[in-house]
Amino acid sequence: MALLKRHIRHHSLEEAEKRNDIGFGTLVTDVPTRLINRDGSFNVKRLSETFWGKLNLYNRLITISWQKFFLLVISYFFITNLIFALAYELIGIEYLHGIELTNEWTKFYDAYFFSAQTLTTVGYGRIAPHGFIASTVASIESLLGLLTFALATGLLYARFSRPEARILYSKNALIAPYLDITGLMFRIVNERQNQLIDVTVELVFTILEQTPEGKKVRKYYGLPLERNKVQFFPMNWTIVHPIIEESPVFGMTREDMLKGEAELFVLIKATEDTFNQSVHSRMSYHAKEMVWGAKYESMIWEKNGMITMDLSKLSDIREVPLTSEYIPDDKYEESEKQAD
Amino acid sequence: MALLKRHIRHHSLEEAEKRNDIGFGTLVTDVPTRLINRDGSFNVKRLSETFWGKLNLYNRLITISWQKFFLLVISYFFITNLIFALAYELIGIEYLHGIELTNEWTKFYDAYFFSAQTLTTVGYGRIAPHGFIASTVASIESLLGLLTFALATGLLYARFSRPEARILYSKNALIAPYLDITGLMFRIVNERQNQLIDVTVELVFTILEQTPEGKKVRKYYGLPLERNKVQFFPMNWTIVHPIIEESPVFGMTREDMLKGEAELFVLIKATEDTFNQSVHSRMSYHAKEMVWGAKYESMIWEKNGMITMDLSKLSDIREVPLTSEYIPDDKYEESEKQAD
Amino acid sequence: MALLKRHIRHHSLEEAEKRNDIGFGTLVTDVPTRLINRDGSFNVKRLSETFWGKLNLYNRLITISWQKFFLLVISYFFITNLIFALAYELIGIEYLHGIELTNEWTKFYDAYFFSAQTLTTVGYGRIAPHGFIASTVASIESLLGLLTFALATGLLYARFSRPEARILYSKNALIAPYLDITGLMFRIVNERQNQLIDVTVELVFTILEQTPEGKKVRKYYGLPLERNKVQFFPMNWTIVHPIIEESPVFGMTREDMLKGEAELFVLIKATEDTFNQSVHSRMSYHAKEMVWGAKYESMIWEKNGMITMDLSKLSDIREVPLTSEYIPDDKYEESEKQAD
Amino acid sequence: MALLKRHIRHHSLEEAEKRNDIGFGTLVTDVPTRLINRDGSFNVKRLSETFWGKLNLYNRLITISWQKFFLLVISYFFITNLIFALAYELIGIEYLHGIELTNEWTKFYDAYFFSAQTLTTVGYGRIAPHGFIASTVASIESLLGLLTFALATGLLYARFSRPEARILYSKNALIAPYLDITGLMFRIVNERQNQLIDVTVELVFTILEQTPEGKKVRKYYGLPLERNKVQFFPMNWTIVHPIIEESPVFGMTREDMLKGEAELFVLIKATEDTFNQSVHSRMSYHAKEMVWGAKYESMIWEKNGMITMDLSKLSDIREVPLTSEYIPDDKYEESEKQAD
Incomplete structure (x- = not known):
């Protein structure tokens, strides 16, 4: 009796161990939505993050586009100068010797340009601070300039x-037809001229499946490939997954996949040649x-x-008939049994 | 006889080889203290370190909080300027042309701000050094400024x-209950928005155990997991350790663990997505x-x-009764025997 | 019948899986050209790349020679200053106070040097901008100077x-003779003084082979080595490939190899000692x-x-007779059979 | 007969494959000198290196001591300024406006300090270049200053x-005695406060051995350890190598080792905690x-x-008698036979 219990226990334990390790728990198995976006990001919303976690400053500064990055740099430069110009106005423009006193406008923009000359440490000296407060503010600004610039250097390099x-x-x-059977395939190419080596x-493949009780459960299947590595x-x-009888995709129609919100996750790892760094790419x-009957x-x-x-020509395809072997109508159940 | 000796020898050798490789020697097995702190640092005090080893400058500058880091930068800026201002005073303030000579206070702060303008290489030139000694000190200060700044750039990037x-x-x-048995478990989440992949x-588990001779010896056990990796x-x-009969935790009560100064070490390794660096995290x-009977x-x-x-909600728990299977009162000794 | 079909299918699948993973598809097998150049680059031309992909800026700035790199830096400096000098001319040279107004030439070169002083943030201030437009351009130039310099820092480090x-x-x-048989060998040495460890x-080996139908197909063979790793x-x-009977090179003459456009790809991986980075080198x-009968x-x-x-002396060789074992005239067919 | 030949051939091939992979060829086996120095560097002199290979600039700038590094930086600063000061003298000191013309000495040092102000881009402007040639030289110097500084930033970070x-x-x-046998051991400790993880x-062990023909041949043996990894x-x-009968060290006396110029190479690999970099250390x-009979x-x-x-206390030892098992006088030959 105790032995039996232990048997049952260990069996359910083994079942748990067999669950696929993609990192989505059993909880989300019935969410009728795309799990991974085409760009490889996950469809998860996070609540109650800390301010810094939410801001995620460094990661964003690294991953935003170059246009946005330079816009940010210029905005920072403009706004910081504006703030310091206002500070110098507040302290009294007379403490900036050499400033053009023609009118309020020239006063302001000369304060602004003095700020710019301080922040970039170019410091021509035509305008220079006098007195304790103006000099203090100017020294703080030049320190800020240096630190910002140190940061910018690191960010650009990163x-x-x-x-x-x-x-x-x-x-x-x-x-598409593949050898004398059918294959699930997609095509990739390196966008850059640098070499990728040891690409794996x-x-x-994930799909919502109907359990005997009528519940929908998302299942995950690793798909074996004709070749999963090139030097x-x-x-x-x-990249081809041969659809043999053992394949979870065997016999599936376009309608089956659409109904099951099927997704094909792709994870590519490689070593980049110039810096010998390992890199990866995710897609879904x-x-x-997916297109049926095309090459x-x-x-x-x-x-x-x-x-x-x-x-x-990467995405160029042409229609081809699918081999009759793919869905052998009269032998479907038979092959199903053999696949078990 | 020689053969026998060899047998004994090899047996004790095998015993030694079986000792767990956590990196704490047998010597500290009876220290009634926490070995690893909650933040993952080790509870070890080091004597006779060299000055630089003790200072451990770089590691500290990298790992202190941002608040402390910027406080340090500002203090460095302030103190360095103070020292150089005093140096210029000593050399003679008359060698800094353009300085405001109104009184001792204006002289000093103008020397201070000249120093700041030199250290940041902003160099307005309203105040400029004259003569050999003042110029030498100023040139040293500007070199120091550049080197410090180079360092700051590296530190910020690091x-x-x-x-x-x-x-x-x-x-x-x-x-807590786990499937139809009991499990030792804890829960983790990524604080950041960047992805972690290949998380292992x-x-x-370590606990002080009583030897037959009544000596307390600390033992270490690797705990197998339901799943030790997600992609x-x-x-x-x-993360769940299923408490089957073979588990060293099987049948242990809260009192057993407290008495034995039990600790659960956690070591997590992963690959960070943005820079594809391998990262890790330690906890204890x-x-x-540990809480008995909660989910x-x-x-x-x-x-x-x-x-x-x-x-x-990461640490939110609710009470649940533990399955009777966990400590089968009447079968405790029996299962103990089987576990050997 | 179905079983038979499946057999055939799986057989051709296995065939496909056996194809060597060098990364050249079957399509290019009959290209009578060198596939990999002596410097390890691939003989592939890419069309329809995007502008940035084609420019490949970062990779080029990292991999061009130091001469070209410094030439580029100096050209950038010269041209940027020229452009800004022209801008200041356009705005009106009178807005740069302190400029030498002797003649057009002195005006221009003073504008040019003002630009240089701004771009490098040296900013003596003998010449300084006045008015809104000149000051704006100068502040933009100093920001550009800083960013360029930040970039240069990163590039130099990279x-x-x-x-x-x-x-x-x-x-x-x-x-060449190797032990009592023959070997295919080449010799390497570390050009640098830093240590390489764990070198693999x-x-x-690739050659165009005649199929029974008379088609030429390029085949790829991994060559086992006497030793493929040193600590x-x-x-x-x-590095020696012993030419035993199982070797694809066994019995080949210089003429065979030339006719088949044979190539020997070399891929070396190692860990560099100073920074503990993994490095690699490719050759063909x-x-x-290849030289027959030399040591x-x-x-x-x-x-x-x-x-x-x-x-x-790395490439110094001397002639030696090849052992008769290498091409055993009368036993050629026999050994061929055994090699299958 | 052919079969026999092949047998012989393959046997010698296997022999060659068994040679230890430490990276020293068979040629140097009889060099009666230390192969690896205590600091882990190799005792090899390189001839006919290229100029840059010999200079090995980057590696040296990274690996020299901090004292030497800063001495180099200061020398560079001093010498560069000297060269440019001489250049300004050559061009004519009158082209540096604002220079002190009291005498030749003040002229020279003002030229020198102008150079320093340009190189560091502090550019006070009290002294400023006039005319085409002086301005050109100054602009080149400021560019050089920036590039040098960019380099220094990278070097400091590296x-x-x-x-x-x-x-x-x-x-x-x-x-020393180890359990009930004898062990060859040494002790290590982390000099730094940062953690090392996964230390392997x-x-x-290498020693010159007499062949039956009386030739001395250097042999290499990997020594198995009680434990070769800690987390x-x-x-x-x-670190202990248990000297069981199978050990190449078994039965060796201090005299045997000295005569054979024995060396014990140590290679340690680990992962450094702060940056998660893999690091290593070499020793010999x-x-x-080596000390006989101490703990x-x-x-x-x-x-x-x-x-x-x-x-x-790392190197503190005390004398202990060696167990008689280590060199069983009367059973030496017997164990030798068994060790084969």
Whole structure:
């Protein structure tokens, strides 16, 4: 009896251990929404974060676009100068010797430019602070200038040297003929000219499944690949999951996938050549982004004994009929049984 | 006979090899104190360190809080300027042309501000050094300014880019029902918005045990987990050690743990997403921080088809009765025997 | 019948899985050209890249030679100053107080030097901007100066700290006697004085082969090595592929290799000692660069109890007869059969 | 016959593969000198290096002591200013307006300080360049100043952030009683307060051995350890190679080791806690630095419930008799046979 109990216990333990380790708990299994966005970010909203956690300053300064970054730098420069100009006005413009006293406007903009000359430490000296308070403010401003600049140096370096796999993914994943069977495939290419080496790919397929009790439960399946690693990646690479009978995708139609909110997670890891840093890239194809019965057009050809690759052809596809083997109507149940 | 000796020898050798590799020697096994603090630091005092080893300058400048760091920067700026101002006074204020000679106070603060203008290399030039000695000191100060600033740039970058897993741990570890048995568990969440990938957890349980001779010896046990790795960590994660009969925790009461100064070491390793750096986090739950018969409240729910997580609920627990299986009163000795 | 089909299917799947993972698809197998250049770059031309992808700014600034880098910095400095000088001319030279008004030439070069003093933030102040527009341009220039300089700091650091294995390869790969058989070998040495540790080598041999149908197909073979890893690399290292019967090179003549456009890819990985970074190096010997029947001269000797190594002897070879075992004329077919 | 030949061939191949991978070739096996110095550097002299390879600028600037580094910075500052001062003298001191024209000496040092103000970009402007040539030289100097400073920033950061395991080694390695046998041991401690985690140790023992033909050949043996990895390293660690019969050290006397120029290489790898960088440390104990029959004094004790460690006791030893088991006089040959 005790032995039996232990058996049951260990069995449910093993079951728990088998649950896929993608990092989404069982709780969210019935959320009828996309879990991972196309850019690889997760569809999770966080509440009760601390102020700094929410601001997430460093990460944002590193990951925003270059346009936004420079806009921010210029805004910071402009606003800081404005604040200090107002401070000098408040202290009394007469403490800035050399300032043009023609009218209020020239006074203000000369205070502003004095501030700019202090913040950048260019300090021409045509205008220079006199007296304790103005000099104190000016010394604080120059220190602030130096620290800001130190920060900007670090940020620029961090932005440039950040390890990033800029991989271009084909717009659609395809269910296409592959050898004499069918495959689930998508195509990638390195956007950059630097080399990626030891590129490995992992695929996880997730779909809402009906339990015998009628409950919908999200299941996760790792998909084995024809090849999950290449040593070099100088050209395009079509990543293929062969849909054999054991595949969880075997026999699925476009409607099945749409109904089950199916998603195909892609996780790519590689080593970037220039700095020998490990990089990665995440993507997700939703069922809506999968195409049945199409093949990628070739994007490589030979020209004057030179291998030539056209990146604009990455998502080019053409229709092809799917092999009848893929969904053997009369043998569906049979193959199902064998797959168990 | 020689063979026998060799046997004994090799047996004690194997015993030595089995000792747990946590890095605390056998010597400290009877210290009735916490070995690792809640923040992951070790409870070890070091004597006879060298001056620089003790000062540990770089590590401290990197790991102190931002408040302390900026206080230090400002103090450095203030004190350095003070020292150089005194130096210029000593050399003779008349060698700083342009200085306000109204009285001793204006002389001093103008020397001070000249120093500040030199240290930051803003150099307005309203006040400028004349003569060999004043010019020499000023040139040394400007070099010092540049070097300090170079250092500050590096420190700021190092502070920002330092790989750190900011993991929030639940206040308490729980002994709670888990499937149809009992589990030792705690809950974690990523404090930051950046993603952690390939998160792995290791647990070591340590307790003072009574040897047959009545000596207290500290023992270390690695605790197997329901799951010790997740690929992504977008939500909370409850880490569970299932308390099966083989577990060293099996049958232990709160009193046993307190008496034995039990501790649960947690070591988490992961890869941070933005810079693809490996990070880690260390923690320790003391017996006093473990709760018997409680479960974590859920901190995730669905709202408008969006997964929502409230970080403030991380340590929220509610009481639950422990399953009778955990300490089978009449079968305690029996299971003990089987566990050997 | 269904079973048979599945058999065929799985067989062709296994075939596909066996294809070598060098990263060149089957498409380019008949390109009669060198695939990897001697410097390790790939012979692939990319079309339809985006502007930034093509420019590849950061990578280029990091990897160009120091001469080019400094030329670029100086050109940038010169051209930027020129542009701003013209801007000040446009605004009106009278807004730069202190400028020498002798003639147009002195006016221009003083505007130019004012620009230089602003860009480097040296700001003597002999010449200083007056009025709103000139001051605005000057403040923009000083901000630009700071940002450029921040960038230069990062670039200089990146260039210096870039992990790079500077490995010198012998000019030729040799087919030489090795022990009592024959080996395919080449010799390497660390160009730098820093230590490389845990050095591992991988060799891939590729050649165009005639299929029974007369089609030429490029095949890839990993070559096993006498030793593919050393813990330290303080001296030279001759890397040897022993040409046993199982080797794809067994029995090949210089003519065979030239006809098949044979190439020997070398991929070396190591850990650099000073910064503990992992580094790698790629190389390729074309059939034209292989020598039959030669041995490397020793480049190490003892002198006054000191191990001495002459780097200039790295590629020094002397002729030696090849062992008759290498191509056993009358036993060729026999060994071929055994190799299968 | 062919089969036999192949057998011989493959046998010698296997022999070659068994050679230890420490990275010293067979050529240097009879050099009667220390191969690795106590600081972990190799005893190899390199000839015919290129100028830059010999200079090895970056590595040296990173690894020289802080005293030398700052001396170099100050020398650079002094000498560069001197050169530019001479240049301004050459151009004509009258082109530096504001210079003190009292005598040749004041002229020179004002030129010198003008140079310093330009190089550091402090640019007071009391002295300012006039005319094309002087202005050109000054603008070049300020650019040089910026670039030098950018470099200094990078170097300071690199020096600080360089991953380094500062491990203190006991002065001597000991042959001491260990459990009921004998062990070859040494003791290490972390010099710094930062934590090292996942510390692994590798030992290689090398000695000149007499071949049956009377030739001396250097042999390398990896020594298995009682424990070769600890997860944390908060205290001292005594690394022990148990000298069982299978050990190459078994039965060796101090005289044997001295005659054979025995060396014990130590390679330690770890992960540094603050930056999560992997670090390593190399050491070598020469036979002269090994002590027979001694034990380390404890360097850890408890005080007020606190674990206390005295770093100055690291190398403290006391004499102990060696167990008779170590060299069983009458059973030496017997154990030798068994060890084969």
